[in-house]
Amino acid sequence: MPVQKVNDSSDLDAKVPSHLQRTSITSLTTTSEPLHRCVKARVVHKGPVISCAQKDGIEMLRAEIKEEDPLQRSAEHASINVIFFGTLAKDFSQSARQGDVVLLADFTIKKSPSFLRDKLHPCQLEMDGKDACVYAKYTYVPLNNLKPKTVVNVYGVVTFFKQPFPSKGSDYCSTLKITDQTDVKVGCNIFSNKLEDHPVMFRVGDIIRLHRFKTDFFRDSMSLLNTYGWSTVTFDGTIDSPVVPRTPSKSFHFGESDIRMVQELRQWAANQSWISNDFTVSLSSVQPGMYFDLTCQLLAKAVMDSRCILLKVWDGTKCHHPLLNVAVASDALEGESTVAKDRMNLIANVLVYDNHLEVARDLKPGTFLRFYNLHTLLQRAPDQLPDQPEHLSFHLHGGTSYGRGLRSLPAESPALQSLKSVLEKHVDLDEYDEVNDGTLLEIWYTPPEAVDAEADTGPSYTVRTCEHNTRQLTLARVKHSTPPLSCHVRARVKKYKPQQLYQCLKLFCSNCKSMKDVPNDSAVAKVFRESAKDSQPCDEQWAATSSASSREPGRTISMHISRDMVGESTHTQLIFVEGTTLDEICVLSQDYKNLVPVRSVSGRMTLMDLTAPFLFSGDKRYYGCKQCSRNTFQNPVFSGVETWDEQTVAKALGVHLMQYRLLIQFELEDQTDTLEALLWENTERFFHVSAADASGSQDLQDKIQTIMDTIQPPDSSLAERPWLDLCLSVYTIKDNDRNKVCYQITNTEVKEE
DNA sequence: GGTTAGGCTTGG
Numbered sequence: 153m154p155v156q157k158v159n160d161s162s163d164l165d166a167k168v169p170s171h172l173q174r175t176s177i178t179s180l181t182t183t184s185e186p187l188h189r190c191v192k193a194r195v196v197h198k199g200p201v202i203s204c205a206q207k208d209g210i211e212m213l214r215a216e217i218k219e220e221d222p223l224q225r226s227a228e229h230a231s232i233n234v235i236f237f238g239t240l241a242k243d244f245s246q247s248a249r250q251g252d253v254v255l256l257a258d259f260t261i262k263k264s265p266s267f268l269r270d271k272l273h274p275c276q277l278e279m280d281g282k283d284a285c286v287y288a289k290y291t292y293v294p295l296n297n298l299k300p301k302t303v304v305n306v307y308g309v310v311t312f313f314k315q316p317f318p319s320k321g322s323d324y325c326s327t328l329k330i331t332d333q334t335d336v337k338v339g340c341n342i343f344s345n346k347l348e349d350h351p352v353m354f355r356v357g358d359i360i361r362l363h364r365f366k367t368d369f370f371r372d373s374m375s376l377l378n379t380y381g382w383s384t385v386t387f388d389g390t391i392d393s394p395v396v397p398r399t400p401s402k403s404f405h406f407g408e409s410d411i412r413m414v415q416e417l418r419q420w421a422a423n424q425s426w427i428s429n430d431f432t433v434s435l436s437s438v439q440p441g442m443y444f445d446l447t448c449q450l451l452a453k454a455v456m457d458s459r460c461i462l463l464k465v466w467d468g469t470k471c472h473h474p475l476l477n478v479a480v481a482s483d484a485l486e487g488e489s490t491v492a493k494d495r496m497n498l499i500a501n502v503l504v505y506d507n508h509l510e511v512a513r514d515l516k517p518g519t520f521l522r523f524y525n526l527h528t529l530l531q532r533a534p535d536q537l538p539d540q541p542e543h544l545s546f547h548l549h550g551g552t553s554y555g556r557g558l559r560s561l562p563a564e565s566p567a568l569q570s571l572k573s574v575l576e577k578h579v580d581l582d583e584y585d586e587v588n589d590g591t592l593l594e595i596w597y598t599p600p601e602a603v604d605a606e607a608d609t610g611p612s613y614t615v616r617t618c619e620h621n622t623r624q625l626t627l628a629r630v631k632h633s634t635p636p637l638s639c640h641v642r643a644r645v646k647k648y649k650p651q652q653l654y655q656c657l658k659l660f661c662s663n664c665k666s667m668k669d670v671p672n673d674s675a676v677a678k679v680f681r682e683s684a685k686d687s688q689p690c691d692e693q694w695a696a697t698s699s700a701s702s703r704e705p706g707r708t709i710s711m712h713i714s715r716d717m718v719g720e721s722t723h724t725q726l727i728f729v730e731g732t733t734l735d736e737i738c739v740l741s742q743d744y745k746n747l748v749p750v751r752s753v754s755g756r757m758t759l760m761d762l763t764a765p766f767l768f769s770g771d772k773r774y775y776g777c778k779q780c781s782r783n784t785f786q787n788p789v790f791s792g793v794e795t796w797d798e799q800t801v802a803k804a805l806g807v808h809l810m811q812y813r814l815l816i817q818f819e820l821e822d823q824t825d826t827l828e829a830l831l832w833e834n835t836e837r838f839f840h841v842s843a844a845d846a847s848g849s850q851d852l853q854d855k856i857q858t859i860m861d862t863i864q865p866p867d868s869s870l871a872e873r874p875w876l877d878l879c880l881s882v883y884t885i886k887d888n889d890r891n892k893v894c895y896q897i898t899n900t901e902v903k904e905e
Numbered sequence: 906g907g908t909t910a911g912g913c914t915t916g917g
Contacts, residue, residue, distance in 0.1 A: 321909030
């Protein structure tokens, strides 16, 4: 049996098997009953291991021990020689030191051959590996007292460590540096092919006990390397926290003296400057470009590729920088949905690379963990505009420099207790999506520029053109906001109205704000037919007239022109047309730039009912507002106009021109809500199409249709629809004396290919 | 009966 180690003198006593009888050294004689006796003594001398030539080269070691019982210590023959044989000799040499208290059992008692010389004791004890056993109390060597090439036990406070990493050989390697009250720092390497045998290190300041480590010189200072029968135990370094051993090994010695050692080291370390360095970096205190350790909880994870894994974590505090979200398909995500917490800037998206995947892969959502040497960077999302704030990304780079790594922490770890209490305050967040509680959001929402939707980083089919730098909000948040407000959203189009796109073309009066649909051809044709009934051509002094018979009997088509304009190009002339059908004026308008349909009322030229266009100009038709047009046609003023267009014609005729507008109502959708938003003031910029041009161009109407088919492909699933980055204006209108909140898309354009 | 590492940053 090898030398067995215990930590306390009291443990030594407890080790004495019941069949052994404790004997004092002074009472030992050659005639003593040798079996089942034991002595407890202190090592006063330990000789080297020598090879005994007389006994087939067996190894042996001589030691002198002295009675430990205080009443017997000063008596005669209180010291005695002990000879250890074989493996016990080597074992004792390595594990026992001068000054150690040992318990020897089942020895044999022989006459001492040296008694006449040393006067020590008439007997000597012989210990061989077959029967005898030694229990030795561990002693710990202060770090300033290490001798090279010895096997020692030490205690120390950890000033640096790396989590176990694969060495170039066959083992994992843990590397650490420790110090103690002597202020000497000692490096230490631990090799073992079993990860579970490595010390459980949580953070700098932890206390570690090393048993059976071999000392050696390396670069002018002492270093430690685990050797046969080695073990480690670690403890939290926090003063006054319970001294709970963290050990990977199943059996280990731990007693009162360990508690004392740990407490003394804690006390000493608390006054050292190196111990206090930022232990407590939380998301709320993270700055860009930092390297720091983060204690947090894993909520969800996703494998990005063979060299990168995404860990979505939180610590219950809110970052003051907008956090970069990493787009992941929901089916690739393991763990809970973090949509609500992402929105509230509570989630750090940590990208874990390369060698750290081995640890990260096995982490289960819900686990508490700690990152070492986590790196923060400001980063621009792929489609982010220059005027938006950059977002904070988290990288656990490959390699182990600076202790870079990560590990899970047991939920009962003292370092986690404050974190857990913070997290518990957030339990109601999980129900946020159901209750849509705006108050809760108000409380947690502070970073003005922050908060991103889940798919923040993907491409957008649109681009915002606004100069302002307002915050991006979720639709749920927009709905809870108080108008007036400008904001940015990222959404998809669930539906839109009108489905018949030609119906989105509207006539709008800027004066009375009335809006009406563009009359259809049959309504217009009817006005023409009725106007042509009075076939008597009108006769105005200011006009030159030419007339022709129509195909229909009794109907005359007349064209009038201001006498001032006679001889001008037909493309610059303003021509008044009387007696035509709608079809006929359409044919004429291909040759004449500006045609104003008129009718005759008792020989006087009069505008048609304003249901019909008051001006045909090429393919375009212009309408006047029935309510706002003053009929000044009786005395038209044509002078002072260089070129005739819809504006100058309208002014000359006293017509209030109605504007073409495009109006579409979108039903927007993101992860949080849906919202109906109008595309109205901004439509022309949105589509890069003029409404007036679109009114007369099938090509342009097709262009709008194509864009809409991209935004919301017919019969498409949500995922097939592109994300739109939109600038949104939130405002109120009076609707039957009640305030109604409206949402309008502004400052947004479809990206040009 | 003993290689490996023996701290020292940043690419994604």
